[in-house]
Amino acid sequence: MAVVSKGVPIPELVSVKRALLSVSDKTGLVEFARALSERGVELVSTGGTRKTIAEAGLTVKDISEVTGFPEIMDGRVKTLHPMVHGGLLSIRDDAEHVAAMNEHGITGIDLLCVNLYPFEETVASGADYANGVENIDIGGPAMTRAAAKNHAYVTAVVDPSDYEEVIAAMDAHGGRSPIALRKKLAQKAFARVAAYDAAVSNWMAAQIGESAPDYRAVGGQLSEVMRYGENPHQAAGFYVTGEKRPGVATAQQVQGKQLSYNNINDTDAAFELVSEFDPARTAAVAIIKHANPCGVAEAPTLKEAYEKALACDPVSAFGGIVALNGTLDADAAREITKIFTEVIIAPDASPEAIELVAKKKNLRLLLTGGLSDPRAEGLFVKTVSGGMLVQNRDNGVVDDLELKVVTKRAPSEQELADLKMAFRVGKHVKSNAIVYVKDGATVGVGAGQMSRIDSARIAARKAEDAAQAAGLAEPLTKGCVVASDAFFPFADGLLSAAEAGATAVIQPGGSMRDDEVIKAADEAGLAMVFTGMRHFRH
Structure with missing residues (x-):
């Protein structure tokens, strides 16, 4: 038998006679308060919450009537009082606790309804430090933790979505709250406070410029339970952090079946990549498969950009994710839906495009309302056995870098534009990454290989396959440029790219053998620029 402490058994059912309500989010508050009142529950409340309940015509006691002490310091001190915490923490079946309650006139609080100050929303809106x-x-977290700890006797409610379940449980048990519900809500209460504290501590770390604080917490709110994780035997959930940056977590799903774990991962990769392309400059489309781009292109229209992106690797594009940097129009939608596509994600879509996509009932259409800012700061978290790695998001943008020409020949204007695009795409390709680009479109992508020369060869081979499929006499890489996400440790990778048809190279530089690589580039007649920034992506 489960016990509270000192061998006192946890009661299966607890009568709800008194409730304390103190909320920032007043969604459903009046209805919940009325339902409690109609079931004979005494209502106690604070500040604006009490005012809202009272204005609805319900009888509600002000917290100061319970504590015998007024709210002070602009409401900072109102619930931090023994009359409140004694009522939340008392073990009702412990004689010593009961004696203390009687001696000090403390009445038990059977239900606590609290949601916290909107800290996450406040800082997301750009509020200043103060x-x-x-x-x-x-006070909210303190009361929540107290109620959750004492879930043997107290029902802790932190989410308006749980109001109906609480009332239904009370009705099913004669006005009493069952232990299964109290345990479930206690866990949720602790998790909510933990996520809240994580948001506060991470914000403060950023404010003081602390990139590696002694303690790091991460938290999120469940968006949906996934059918399964990366594989069918893995359980998974999708959690949102409250970051307002447009993307897959904030997008509206217009149509299509539920997103899978892999869909979300790949769609995020696609949208982050296409957000690197300023829509004021060009239309751009990225096609992603297994979190790697199999085709990226820019063009005057989204339809043209999609066609150019698809030509890079039409085989891999089947069943892929398509991301656009502008409003999905009918022409683009018509082209995209010609082959099997899992997800389309875009800032917006025209009514005609939505109608066209709707003909593919399983095709998911996500609208984000805007592009992600590639320069935005944020955290990237990866778990390892016994710990986690935390780093800043890779927000380096090639347009902000000072490119250094290191060869005798400088790139032409067209080569330079393609080099920047290739490096922009390479940032989003798994390392080791090699990206061939020609005339504003990828023509070969080599990803995730153990050696850079293998990535170069694979990218070239894919370009040959694509050319053959298109009925072209020579590979798409003829006359292209090439980007490497990190430096060439030897000249062999660069020479392999030259053999594939590359005429110009962009890479971070920084190898012990840079001079050797530069010499090889000069001998091959290549133009090469260094960025000074690498983009490993594992």
């Missing part, structure tokens, strides 16, 4: 600090809740 407003951020002011929106750090103190």
Whole structure:
């Protein structure tokens, strides 16, 4: 038998006679308060919450009537009082606790309804430091933790979506709350406070420029339970962090079946990549398969960009993810839906395009309302056995870099434009990454190989296959440029790219053998620029 402490058994059912409500998000508050009141529950509340309940015509006691002490310091101190925490933490079946309650006139609180100050929303809106600090809740987390700890007797409610379940459970058990529900809500309460504290601590770390604080917490809110994870035997859930940056987590799904774990991962990769292309400059499309681009292109229209991207690797594009940097129009939608596609993600879509996509009932269409900012700061977290790696998001953008020509020949204007595109795409290709680009479109992508020369050869081979499929006499890489996500450790990778038809190269530089590689480039008549920034992606 489960016990509270001192051998006191946890009661299966607990009568809900008194509730304390103190919320920032007042969604469903009046309805919940009315339902409790109609079931004979005494209501106690604070500040604006009490005012909202009272204005609805319900009888509600102000917290100061319970504590015998007014709210002070702009409401910073109102619930931090023994009358409140004694009512939340008391073990009702412990004689010593009951004696203390009687001695000090403490009445038990059977249900706590709290949601916290909107800290995440406040800082996401760009609030200054002072407003951020002011929106750090103190009393709410303290009460929530107290109620959740004492779930043997207290029902802790932190989410308006749980109001109906609480009332239904009470109705099913004669006004009493069952232990299964109290345990479930206690776990949720602790998790909510943990996620809240994680948001606060990470924000403060960023404010003081601390990239590796002694303690790091991460948290999120469940968006949906996945059918399964990366493989069918793995359980998974999709959690959102509250970051307002447009993307797969904030997108509206217009149509299509539920996104899978892999869909979300790949769609995020696609949209992050296409967001590197400024729509004011050009239309751009990225086609992604297994988190790697199999085709990326820019053109005057999205339809043309899609056709150019598809030509890079039409075989791999089957069943892929398509991301666009502008409003999906009918012409682009008509082309995209000619082959099997898992997901289309774009900032917006025209009504005609939506109608065309709707003919493919399983095709997911996601609209984000905007592009992600590739320069935005943020955290990237990866778990390892016994720990986690945390780093800043890779927000380096090639347009912000000072490119250094290191060969005798400088790239032409067209070569330079293609070099920048190739490096922009290479940032989003798994390492070791080699990207061939010609006339604003990828013509070969080599990803995730153990040696850079293998990536160069694979990318060239894919270009040959694509040319053959298109009925062309020579590979698409003839006269292209090439990007490498990291330096060439030897000249062999660069020479392999030259053999494939590349005329210009962009790479970070920084190898012990840079001089050897530069010499080889000069001898091959290549133009080469160094970026000074690498883009490993594992």
